Amino acid sequence: MDVLLQQVVNGLMLGGVYVMVAVAFTLVIGMLNFLNFTIPALFMVAAVMMWAAMAGGFGADIDAVLDDVLGAPNKWIAGVIIALVVVSLASLVIERFTYRYMKAKYGDATEHALPLVSSLGFLIAFEHLVIGRWGSDPLTIDSPFGNASFHLGAVQFSIPQVISLALSLAIVFGLSLMLRKTRLGRAVRSIAERPDTATLMGVDVGRIVPVVYVIAGLLCAIAGILFTINYTTVDAYIGDKVATVAIAGMVLGGLGNVWGAIVGGLFVGLLEVLSIHFFGASIVKVPIWGMLLLILVMRPTGLFGHTAIGKGKF
Amino acid sequence: MLLEVAGLDVRYGRTRAVRGMDLTLDSGEIVTVLGANGAGKTSLLKALQGIVRLAAGRIRFDGADVTGWSAPRRVRGGLTLVPEGRQIFVSLTVHENLQMGAYSRSDPVDAEIEEIYDRFPNLAARRDMSASVLSGGEQQMLAISRALLSKPKLLMLDEPSLGLSPLLVIELFDLIKALNRDGLSILLVEQNTHMALQAAHRGYVLELGAAVISGTPEDLVNEEQKLEAAYLGGG
Ligand SMILES: Nc1ncnc2c1ncn2[C@@H]1O[C@H](COP(=O)(O)OP(=O)(O)OP(=O)(O)O)[C@@H](O)[C@H]1O
Ligand SMILES: [Mg+2]
Numbered sequence: 001m002d003v004l005l006q007q008v009v010n011g012l013m014l015g016g017v018y019v020m021v022a023v024a025f026t027l028v029i030g031m032l033n034f035l036n037f038t039i040p041a042l043f044m045v046a047a048v049m050m051w052a053a054m055a056g057g058f059g060a061d062i063d064a065v066l067d068d069v070l071g072a073p074n075k076w077i078a079g080v081i082i083a084l085v086v087v088s089l090a091s092l093v094i095e096r097f098t099y100r101y102m103k104a105k106y107g108d109a110t111e112h113a114l115p116l117v118s119s120l121g122f123l124i125a126f127e128h129l130v131i132g133r134w135g136s137d138p139l140t141i142d143s144p145f146g147n148a149s150f151h152l153g154a155v156q157f158s159i160p161q162v163i164s165l166a167l168s169l170a171i172v173f174g175l176s177l178m179l180r181k182t183r184l185g186r187a188v189r190s191i192a193e194r195p196d197t198a199t200l201m202g203v204d205v206g207r208i209v210p211v212v213y214v215i216a217g218l219l220c221a222i223a224g225i226l227f228t229i230n231y232t233t234v235d236a237y238i239g240d241k242v243a244t245v246a247i248a249g250m251v252l253g254g255l256g257n258v259w260g261a262i263v264g265g266l267f268v269g270l271l272e273v274l275s276i277h278f279f280g281a282s283i284v285k286v287p288i289w290g291m292l293l294l295i296l297v298m299r300p301t302g303l304f305g306h307t308a309i310g311k312g313k314f
Numbered sequence: 315m316l317l318e319v320a321g322l323d324v325r326y327g328r329t330r331a332v333r334g335m336d337l338t339l340d341s342g343e344i345v346t347v348l349g350a351n352g353a354g355k356t357s358l359l360k361a362l363q364g365i366v367r368l369a370a371g372r373i374r375f376d377g378a379d380v381t382g383w384s385a386p387r388r389v390r391g392g393l394t395l396v397p398e399g400r401q402i403f404v405s406l407t408v409h410e411n412l413q414m415g416a417y418s419r420s421d422p423v424d425a426e427i428e429e430i431y432d433r434f435p436n437l438a439a440r441r442d443m444s445a446s447v448l449s450g451g452e453q454q455m456l457a458i459s460r461a462l463l464s465k466p467k468l469l470m471l472d473e474p475s476l477g478l479s480p481l482l483v484i485e486l487f488d489l490i491k492a493l494n495r496d497g498l499s500i501l502l503v504e505q506n507t508h509m510a511l512q513a514a515h516r517g518y519v520l521e522l523g524a525a526v527i528s529g530t531p532e533d534l535v536n537e538e539q540k541l542e543a544a545y546l547g548g549g
Contacts, residue, residue: 183417190403190414197401199365202389202418202464 002154007277008270009155013230015269016165020223021246022253022261023172024216030256031192031212035247037119038094041126042217044239045090046083046224048130051234053079054141057134076144076229083221091217094122095210103206123239130236140233164226169262171222175215176258188212192256244285245272248292254302263303315374316341316468316499317362322371324357324523331357333523335371339468339501344494346502346510348534349520355503356398358520359470362501363395364388376467389418392467396474400457404446408437408456411445415460423463430459451482458489469493470501475509487513511535 021043028036048057054075056063066075098115148159179185187208190198195205227242228234249268253260268288275287295302317339324332332354339345349355360366362373364385373381375393383391403411412430416423431438434455440447448456454474461469471490475483487509494500494513504510511517511531519527519534527537 183413186406186410186414187417189405189410193403193405194401196365197397197403198414199385200363200389200395200397200401201414201460202386203414204384204386 004277005153005155007273009157011270011273012266013158013161013165013269014273015249015266016161016168017223017227017230017242017265018246018249018269019172019262019265020168020219021243022250022265023175023258024219024223025243025247025250026253026256026258026261027175027212027216027219029250030258031188032099032115032209034099034115034119036094036098036216037116038090038098038122038126039216039220040239040243041123042087042090042220042239043224043227043242044130044234044236045126046087046221047228047234047238048134048139048224048236049083049086050076050079050225050228051139051141052134053082054144054228055139057139073144079228080225083225084218087217087221087224088214090126091213092210094119094217095213098122099209099213100206127236127239134236136236138233138235141228143232144229158230161230164230168223168226171219172258172262175219179258184208184211245269245288248288251292252295252302254304257302257304260302260304315339316343316376317501318374319362320372322358322361322373323369324354324361324366325369326357330369331523332361335520335523335525337518337525339499341467341499342494342497343516344490344500344502344514346504346514346517347520348504348507348510348517351505353520354523355520356472357523359395359472359501359503362470363393365395386418389464392465393470394461394464394466394468395470396457396461396472398472398476400450400453402445402448402453402456402460404444406445407442408445408448409441411456411460412437412463415463418464426463430462434459450477451479451485454478454482454486455489462493466498468499468501470503472503473505474502475504475506483509 021039024039025036028034028039052058053066066078070077098118101118143160145160149156150159151157179188187198187203190201190203191205191208199205223242224239227238245268246265249264249266250261251264252267253262253264271288271291272284275284279287315338317337319335319337322332322335322337323330335354335358337345337347337358347355347358357366361368361371364380364383364387368381371381372379375388376391378391380388380391380393403414406414409427412427413423416426431441434452436452437448437456437459440452445453445456458469458471458474474490475486478486483506490500490502491513502510502514511534514531516530517528517534518525527534
């Protein structure tokens, strides 16, 4: 019983990472009707930047500078800053070559499959940049926070994991509040429903879209950072592994639905850990994708989706 | 002259939707643009708002050459379109739709929104509901109110009476005339020729993208035969 309870806790902690990636997916789908395959790449880039800053991956010179400025135990701070900056810049480049390029060339980027293909290109390019620099073997760090933990009964809670879960939920709640209550949030929702009419209100769609790309990118980056800190092993394909599960979580919650992505993300985290517990790690994808296919057949709008799949529902 | 359009062309690929259109509108005027389906009325308004590209021509508005301005910049400059089919945001509440209308402004608008609620109690009663619950007439009132919140100098309306009951059409035109009496200039595209000519100071009849008749409502009525021909798609 205690073992099972421990697995449930671990599953929810892992789910916290999936929640942020699922919300990043759902944000771009909800607004632009675009399944953005660069999201796994951004997650991976942030996770690897975090590793590189902490494990000397940027080379001896830079490592020495980080040691001098921050001191060895605090190099994770540099990792956080580098990951956030790199992912923000990458998000802007990606926006330029997926959404904006298509919009300029074809009028309405959201109606074309091309952004999806070019985003897939970005995913592969980023993975190979990382492989070219650091290889494809697992990259590991020592946890900067050791084994800090506390117990409730027989269940162990890792303090960094608890903080990570709290942080990711707080960020997603903040985002949802922003969407519902602020001027920017209303603009995003109006673009999601009718981009042309939003323009008539004076919304500069071409300036809001990059902002949303960066917000989605930062969600992935924070998820990637927390992943490296908590699970200490990453590689060039970690984005694929995490993001495919996050997509399952997003679909479970309903495309374009922020609240659905939260529940769906936590659920797939739980499902993954419990599947490993009961069936072993080798077939963990089977229950997750089995559940996804079941959902697509039985309830294609997801558990909470209220209207048809597509854009325009936050 | 508030609005001065010269030699305006709009093309969609091979289709020439507007050809060599000249149009003027004085401050305080209601000018109507009439024409059959496909005559190019909507294309003209979209070009004025800056949401379709001009193939040729120049637009002067409120003392500035706005030809190269983006649509949001034109909204900030006082040029606002109420689009064909109202285009309410149904995923937003009634109140949020009104807030979107004021998107281009940075000054407080709460008092103006309250005035709109006083004018349209039906909107006030549904302020926190999804705008999808509104009837067609209420949606048109919301669309116009939303546009008014951008504080336009020129309000452009694209077939606002479409789909409204005769009683609501009368109410709508009363509103248009009242707004004009308060000083608002209006460019009105309509298929309801009778009502439009009654409200307008001047008008144009479009046929295949070009103005074939222009002048006062009396002029237009006098050339009624030509007008009728335009509506039958002849010439
Ligand atoms: N996006 C578009 N792409 C291609 N052709 C278009 C497009 N929009 C309009 N047209 C064509 O341009 C011409 C003018 O259309 P427009 O919508 O401006 O006419 P309208 O006078 O507003 O008609 P209606 O009274 O039906 O609203 C028509 O022949 C139409 O088929
Ligand atoms: Mg039209």
